[in-house]
Amino acid sequence: MAEPQSRFAKARNIVLMIGVALAIFVPIWFMVAALGTKFGLWPWTIGLVKMIGGMGVPLIGILIVLTFITSLLVVFIKPRSGFASLGFMWVVALGAAGMAFSTISAARAVPPIHDISTNTASPLTFSDTVMTARGAKSNPIVAPKDATVPFNKARLSPWSGRSLDQIQAEAYPAIKTLKLAATSPADAYKKAEAAMKAKGWTIVTQDPAMLRLEASVESFWFGFKDDVVLVVTAEGAGSAVDMRSVSRVGISDLGANAKRIEALLAAVKS
Numbered sequence: 001m002a003e004p005q006s007r008f009a010k011a012r013n014i015v016l017m018i019g020v021a022l023a024i025f026v027p028i029w030f031m032v033a034a035l036g037t038k039f040g041l042w043p044w045t046i047g048l049v050k051m052i053g054g055m056g057v058p059l060i061g062i063l064i065v066l067t068f069i070t071s072l073l074v075v076f077i078k079p080r081s082g083f084a085s086l087g088f089m090w091v092v093a094l095g096a097a098g099m100a101f102s103t104i105s106a107a108r109a110v111p112p113i114h115d116i117s118t119n120t121a122s123p124l125t126f127s128d129t130v131m132t133a134r135g136a137k138s139n140p141i142v143a144p145k146d147a148t149v150p151f152n153k154a155r156l157s158p159w160s161g162r163s164l165d166q167i168q169a170e171a172y173p174a175i176k177t178l179k180l181a182a183t184s185p186a187d188a189y190k191k192a193e194a195a196m197k198a199k200g201w202t203i204v205t206q207d208p209a210m211l212r213l214e215a216s217v218e219s220f221w222f223g224f225k226d227d228v229v230l231v232v233t234a235e236g237a238g239s240a241v242d243m244r245s246v247s248r249v250g251i252s253d254l255g256a257n258a259k260r261i262e263a264l265l266a267a268v269k270s
Contacts, residue, residue: 009081012073016082019070022063023092030056030096031221038223044249048222060096067093106254111159111167112149114247116257118177118265120144120165124229124244129205130214134227138248144168172258178265181238185211188239188268189232195267201228217245217260224249226257230264241268 030052037047067089074082117123123144126134131141144165159167168175180188189211196203201215204227211232218225228245243264245257 008077009079012070012077013082015066015070015073016085019063019066019089020085022059022066023089026056026059026063026092026096029059034221038221044222044224048250057100060093060100063089063093064097103254107252110252110255110258111171112252113147113159113164113167113171114139114250114253114257115142115144115147115164115244116168116172116175116246116253116261117144117244118175118242118261120168124231124242126227126229126244126246127205127214130216130227130229133204133216134248139246139250141246175258175261178241178269179235179238180241180269181236183239185232185234185239188241189213191268192230192232192241192264195264196228196230198267199264226253226260228260228264241265 033047033051033056036042036051037044067086070082070086070089074080074086126141134141142164145163147164148161149159149167183191186208189208193203193206193213196213196215199217201217203213203215205214206212213228213230215228215230216225217228224247226245226247228243230241230243233240233242243261245260247253247257
């Protein structure tokens with residue numbers, strides 16, 4: 001019986017090596033897809049849509065199945081060994097699956113929009129400097145009342161055919177003009193500028209006389225850039241702060257622009 005067992009053990013070890021190799025390859029694949037997009041080696045439609053969505057997710061599925069099979073081999077074939085390698089496979093498989101599930105859940109939990117304004121009826125516009133930086137291939141800057149979800153799918157039915165201002169009002173009702181009764185426009189502007197710098201945003205244009213700031217925000221992995229404009233106006237004895245945050249590429253921002261506006265206005269208000 002020893003000889004068949006050794007053949008089984010050898011086969012188990014080969015499967016284990018393949019599994020470990022795949023567990024190493026999967027995170028490298030995701031990093032290459034993201035960083036290649038960030039540094040301009042390929043467009044986001046290749047890095048995110050094809051390499052991550054089209055190939056990365058299936059790779060995670062293969063890794064999970066292979067890890068489960070390897071678990072059976074490690075547990076039932078004697079002499080039992082390879083538990084450390086198996087543990088590594090499970091950590092990578094579950095970690096990757098968790099991240100994928102979290103991203104998909106986030107995408108399904110928010111509307112597929114990428115342009116958020118505190119005042120959708122009279123949205124702020126961007127300067128020529130920002131529009132030039134965005135380029136012709138970026139998402140167009142459209143008035144929220146004129147923008148709609150660009151495609152129709154069953155899961156998007158609550159938003160399909162509705163204007164962006166209607167969608168935002170329902171999804172992000174708290175995104176409104178910030179009114180500061182006891183803060184002067186000049187002080188509100190200074191707080192906004194300081195908050196942008198503290199968050200690591202790149203200030204693109206600033207006009208203290210017009211109380212206007214523009215900045216860009218870049219994501220770490222893919223290098224996705226969103227553009228932000230902020231304007232402070234006088235409101236009685238105090239001030240009012242309006243913002244707009246728009247992604248350069250993609251349909252859904254996964255709620256990033258709304259969170260960004262909420263966080264910046266909270267910093268200005270504090």
